[in-house]
Amino acid sequence: MDILFVCGSAEAGKDGVGDYTRRLCAELLHRKHDVRILALCDHQSNFFVTENQLIGKDQVTVYRIPVATDVKQRFVWTKQIVNDFQPDWISLQFVPYSFNPKGLPFWLPSFLKNLKGNHKLHIMFHELWIGMDLDATIKSKCIGLLQKQLISKILKTKKEVVIHTQTDLYKSKISKLGYNAQILPLFSNIAKSNEAEHKGMVYHSDLRFCVFGNIHYGAPVEQFIYDLKLVLSISKEVRTLKFVFIGNCGAEIEEWKKVLKANQIRFEVTGFVNDFEISEILSSCQYGISTTPYLLNQKSGSLASMFDHELAVLCVARNWNVRGFKPKVSSNLMKYENHKTINSFLDKKFTVLNDNNLEFVATKFLSGLN
Numbered sequence: 001m002d003i004l005f006v007c008g009s010a011e012a013g014k015d016g017v018g019d020y021t022r023r024l025c026a027e028l029l030h031r032k033h034d035v036r037i038l039a040l041c042d043h044q045s046n047f048f049v050t051e052n053q054l055i056g057k058d059q060v061t062v063y064r065i066p067v068a069t070d071v072k073q074r075f076v077w078t079k080q081i082v083n084d085f086q087p088d089w090i091s092l093q094f095v096p097y098s099f100n101p102k103g104l105p106f107w108l109p110s111f112l113k114n115l116k117g118n119h120k121l122h123i124m125f126h127e128l129w130i131g132m133d134l135d136a137t138i139k140s141k142c143i144g145l146l147q148k149q150l151i152s153k154i155l156k157t158k159k160e161v162v163i164h165t166q167t168d169l170y171k172s173k174i175s176k177l178g179y180n181a182q183i184l185p186l187f188s189n190i191a192k193s194n195e196a197e198h199k200g201m202v203y204h205s206d207l208r209f210c211v212f213g214n215i216h217y218g219a220p221v222e223q224f225i226y227d228l229k230l231v232l233s234i235s236k237e238v239r240t241l242k243f244v245f246i247g248n249c250g251a252e253i254e255e256w257k258k259v260l261k262a263n264q265i266r267f268e269v270t271g272f273v274n275d276f277e278i279s280e281i282l283s284s285c286q287y288g289i290s291t292t293p294y295l296l297n298q299k300s301g302s303l304a305s306m307f308d309h310e311l312a313v314l315c316v317a318r319n320w321n322v323r324g325f326k327p328k329v330s331s332n333l334m335k336y337e338n339h340k341t342i343n344s345f346l347d348k349k350f351t352v353l354n355d356n357n358l359e360f361v362a363t364k365f366l367s368g369l370n
Helices: 016-030 071-085 108-113 138-155 168-176 221-233 253-262 275-283 294-299 301-308 339-346 358-369
Strands: 002-007 034-042 049-055 058-066 089-094 120-125 161-165 181-183 206-212 240-246 266-269 287-290 312-315 333-335
Touching (some): 002 016, 002 071, 016 034, 016 058, 016 089, 016 358, 071 108, 108 138, 161 168, 161 358, 168 181, 168 294, 206 275, 221 240, 221 253, 221 339, 240 253, 240 275, 253 266, 275 301, 287 301, 294 333, 333 339
Parallel strands (some): 002 034, 002 089, 034 058, 089 120, 161 181, 206 240, 206 287, 240 266, 312 333
Antiparallel strands (some): 049 058
16 A cells, blocks of 8 residues: 655654654555655754655655645645655544644644545544543633544544544544544554563562653652552562663653652663663563553553563553543553552563554554555
8 A cells, every 4th residue: 555644743753653653654664565754844844855764774755844834835745745646545643733833733624625636544643632631721621622623624524534543532532523443552662672572581689660751740759659668568579679760751750859869769860862772771670650641551652662571560640530431451551559559560460462562553554444
């Protein structure tokens, strides 16, 4: 198949959805599909350019339209790309804030509708609308209502549309709009190192927990550390605690560092490291910590990477609930509540699944189109 992927930005390492799309394209190229990427609102490009981006040994053709481009010119360039490539599918990788800084790309529905051709439309909803949680502000709910209306208009641009999303929550919300979405899990953006492939042989005297990527606000850090120490104090096995913070963790890391110092628990902050080093560090840990609210963990790329490296993960996060929705039980993710959940978590064995494997996700993506 010939597939044109449409996302916001495509600078490597600067846009999560762009990185996701590029890795998926590389896998599809291996399978002899002709795939290209169109970045409609690129924040790192000052000119409209066509370039080849390297993923491993593969080159993906990428068209980059600067974010400052007016909608009329953006459409002219996009129409030219579609006419020249004549894709079987246009795959919209949707995040509202990728196409407008306020998350309200009012121009997008008519833009898609006016793109004439024989292509079919696929949409991957990486995000929907804000303000769906019980504690959302009035402002968030108002913006979310507008985003919801925009999404409904986008879904109506074609008589038939194939829809994927990565969370059960989003699937249920799309269902209430009258459409059927298939679950397409996130794959890990971190390729496994040789050490990761032989993880069973690795052992450390430290009990190592890793926190990978941006740390969300509101996690009950102090209570979690208190309960963790309580559980370990009555354990027969003596292990020394260590936390490893990987990558750009954001401002919230300071709260974690403060609590760990107060409890005399060792920690390491790696800062930015390359993919190979990330894989090595993940392989050296026994458990992962996620600070993403439990209902949203299916959309966490960091969680997908930890799962792919066979780490059971404990969700230590603020409460974030949606009226009328209850999540399914996850095989390798447990929600922290008290010392009892920590005790159960430490006894938990990892269940090997393929869900966050790139090859598995690519196969599921293609079967969804077929």
